[in-house]
Amino acid sequence: MNQRILNFYYIISVVFLLFILMFTAYRLKLTIDGNRKESAENLESIRISALSVYLAEGDFNAEYFKTTVRQEFLTTDRLLLLAVYSSREGILYLISKDQRYLVEAPTAAGSASWNGAPEYTLRPLYESPITLLFSPGIRKDLYIDGIFQDLEKTEMYPILREIFYIVLVYLMIATVFLLAAATSRDPETASKPMRSSPIETSSSSAAGLFSAETGLGWNDHLAQRLGSELERAAASDQDLSLLLIGSPELDRHNLKVLAKHILEAFPFRDLAFEYDSRAAAVIFPDKDLDQSLQEARGFQSILRSLSWSGPVNISIGLSARNGRLISPNRLLTEVSQALKQAESAGGGQIIAFRADPNKYRSAIAASRAAGKP
Numbered sequence: 001m002n003q004r005i006l007n008f009y010y011i012i013s014v015v016f017l018l019f020i021l022m023f024t025a026y027r028l029k030l031t032i033d034g035n036r037k038e039s040a041e042n043l044e045s046i047r048i049s050a051l052s053v054y055l056a057e058g059d060f061n062a063e064y065f066k067t068t069v070r071q072e073f074l075t076t077d078r079l080l081l082l083a084v085y086s087s088r089e090g091i092l093y094l095i096s097k098d099q100r101y102l103v104e105a106p107t108a109a110g111s112a113s114w115n116g117a118p119e120y121t122l123r124p125l126y127e128s129p130i131t132l133l134f135s136p137g138i139r140k141d142l143y144i145d146g147i148f149q150d151l152e153k154t155e156m157y158p159i160l161r162e163i164f165y166i167v168l169v170y171l172m173i174a175t176v177f178l179l180a181a182a183t184s185r186d187p188e189t190a191s192k193p194m195r196s197s198p199i200e201t202s203s204s205s206a207a208g209l210f211s212a213e214t215g216l217g218w219n220d221h222l223a224q225r226l227g228s229e230l231e232r233a234a235a236s237d238q239d240l241s242l243l244l245i246g247s248p249e250l251d252r253h254n255l256k257v258l259a260k261h262i263l264e265a266f267p268f269r270d271l272a273f274e275y276d277s278r279a280a281a282v283i284f285p286d287k288d289l290d291q292s293l294q295e296a297r298g299f300q301s302i303l304r305s306l307s308w309s310g311p312v313n314i315s316i317g318l319s320a321r322n323g324r325l326i327s328p329n330r331l332l333t334e335v336s337q338a339l340k341q342a343e344s345a346g347g348g349q350i351i352a353f354r355a356d357p358n359k360y361r362s363a364i365a366a367s368r369a370a371g372k373p
Contacts, residue, residue, distance in 0.1 A: 005181040009174065016170050020163065027159045028125075032150045036128060039078060039148035043130050046072045046082065047144050051135055060084060060092045070095060080127065081147040084134055087116055088141055101147055118145065126151050210269070213252070214259035214280075217273040222281055225271070226328035229283055233321055238285070241292035241320040244335040245299075246279025248343060249312045255280070257306065258314070265299050279339065281332075289320040289352055296350050304348075313347030315339055323357040 049072055053065045073082050073095050081096040096102070101120050120129055128150050134142035210217055217225070226242065233240040245258065255277065262272050262280055271283040284292045296316045303314045317338030319331055334353045342351040 003181075005177060009177040009181065012177070013174070020166065023166070024159065024163060027162070028151070031155055031159070032125070035078065035150050035155075036130075036148070039128075039146065039150075040130055042076050042079065043132060043144065043146040043148075046076065046079075046146070047132050047134060050084070050144070054135075065093075069093065078149040078152070079146055080149055081120070081145070083118060083145040085118060085143055085145070086139075086141050087143070091118060092142075096147075117143070120145075120147060122147065211259075211274055214256050214274060215263055215269070216259045216280055217270060219274045219276065222273040222275070223328045223332065225273070226283060226331065229271075229285055230321060230326065230328060230331070233285065234325055239288040239321055239323075241284040241287050241289055241318060242331050242335050243282040243284065243292060243296055244275060244279055244317040244339045245282065245314060246275065246339060247312050247314050247347065248278060249310065250278045251309070252277070254308050254310070254312055257308065258303070261299075261302060261306070265302065266295075281335070287320075289318060289322065289354055292318055292320065293350065293352050296352075300348070300350060315342035315345075315347055316350045317342055317353070318350070319353040319355070322355050324355060 046069070050065070050069050053062075053068045054060065057065050059065065069082065073079055080098065081101045082094070083091055083096075084093040085091045094102075101122070102118060117131075122128065126149060127147055130146045130148060132144050133140070134144045209221065229240055232238075245262065247254075250258065255274075258280060259272075259274075262282060263269055266272060266282055266284075268285075271285070273281045275281045284295065287295070296318060300314065300316060317335045317340070319334035319338060321331070334355070338351040338353040342349040345351070
């Protein structure tokens, strides 16, 4: 998994969360500010209408004043309470949809139990009061209050819908990031596979992985290690080759001689394994078939100059990943067949199995279509 992509995804997620919070706050503020501006304009319109009636009637208790103001109150959106009061006389007119807005209700018509401005109980964010001078040019002690609803439930739906679409886009982007992180590797590990340096068999843990007699890895670990190397090669789009070196004439003594020179010729000891009692396998990471063929020819020249206990003709079979998504068992089968052909050709030969990736994919597709494993 690519940790860099994951780290970038974490940063994007934090930025997105902050964006959602700021976007929500901005949209709420925009809606509330617009409503408050409209409410102030509505209260000013009510004030003018009420003032004109008051000047004509001269009394806040006049039936015409009450009827006119009540009609204005009922037809004004988001208006919850309307009050006209004097800083000296208290509340002179009051109409409300709920008595809870007043901290202390008036004790009698046209009077109040407090002096000065009334006190209101409001829900923050949802309600706010607006105060205007009732008759600026006549009496400076008269005021008109209006409590307006700043935000209605129906006004939340468009905001929630916008947030939903933004979250939906984020989830699509997050899916792309997570898939990219899961299917790619870090540049450092993809550019060069992790390898161990040549080591001596000195610890008990190392002895458990390598044969004490030949120094090569046990055959039991070959398929698993080859599978890991194939996965790493596929993830970084690199090639990989496998060599099978052996002869029917090999005995344990000559196998130890062969293993000694394999470990001297190829630096990564953890990529060389016993294949059976007559052959050894070597994994070549990051090398295609042609490069591995050159390595095999050079190594065979070394083997021909050695002194063996008896007649020994070392043959070599090769195969490579060559752009294929191939299993370790398949690659082992290919090199085994290549080695058998090299031995059948008289010994001391090198046979390379060169697969056509296009034909290989077609054969796999045909096999799956036929329902074969």
